[in-house]
Amino acid sequence: MSRNRIGYDEDFYAWTMEQARLLRSGELAAIDAENIAEEIESMGKSDRREIESRLIVLLVHLLKWQFQPEMRSTSWSGTIREQRRKIDRLLAESPSLRPAVPGMLPQTYAEAREDAAEETGLSEEAFPEVCPLTVEQVLARGFLPES
Numbered sequence: 001m002s003r004n005r006i007g008y009d010e011d012f013y014a015w016t017m018e019q020a021r022l023l024r025s026g027e028l029a030a031i032d033a034e035n036i037a038e039e040i041e042s043m044g045k046s047d048r049r050e051i052e053s054r055l056i057v058l059l060v061h062l063l064k065w066q067f068q069p070e071m072r073s074t075s076w077s078g079t080i081r082e083q084r085r086k087i088d089r090l091l092a093e094s095p096s097l098r099p100a101v102p103g104m105l106p107q108t109y110a111e112a113r114e115d116a117a118e119e120t121g122l123s124e125e126a127f128p129e130v131c132p133l134t135v136e137q138v139l140a141r142g143f144l145p146e147s
Contacts, residue, residue, distance in 0.1 A: 005018070005030075006018045008032060008035045015032070015035075016039075019031055019032060019035075019036055044094075047090055047093070047094050047097060048097060048100065048104075050086075050090060051087055051090050051091070051097060051101065051104065052104050052107075052108050054083045054086050054087050054090075055083075055087065055101075055104060055105070055108040055112075055138070056108045056111050056112045056115065057079065057083050057112075058079075058080060058083035058084065058087070058112075058138065059108060059109055059112030059113075059116075059131070059133075059138065060112045060115045060116045060119065061076050061079045061080045061083070062080060062133065062138065062144075062145055063112060063113065063116040063127055064076060064116055064119065064120055065077075065080070065144055065145060066132075066145040066146065066147055067116075067120070067122065067126060067127060067147065068120055068122075069147040071120075077144070080144070081141070084139060084140075084141055085141075087139060088139070088141075101135055101139070102135045105131055105135055105138070106130075106131070109130070109131035113127045113129075132145070133145060
């Protein structure tokens with residue numbers, strides 16, 4: 001039975017289904033190895049980007065918690081808890097990313113500092129230039145910084 005090969009750029013979903021079928025049936029000579037490799041790399045990068053994004057949200061809320069104690073709310077603590085859970089889940093699914101988290105902290109903190117200033121109306125200088133928390137504190141369930 002002859003099948004038309006579906007191009008990667010023509011219909012991505014159909015291409016993925018065709019590549020999965022070819023892999024499962026052992027038709028390795030027919031797979032689109034270059035694009036499959038690119039997609040696999042992209043998936044790994046996606047997990048890293050998601051951790052970075054969640055770290056920014058988490059750090060913004062930790063900064064707001066620490067520097068605007070009069071505004072603390074269950075919404076803030078809920079966001080902190082949820083981001084930690086999601087980061088924990090991502091790190092459980094991709095444990096090789098755990099050692100990369102400390103290296104993510106300086107850049108994610110810089111972005112979080114900007115966002116926290118915008119959200120709170122405080123100047124950026126109201127927040128420390130360097131993250132005042134350790135990675136362990138940032139990720140520790142139940143930890144909330146004091147003002």
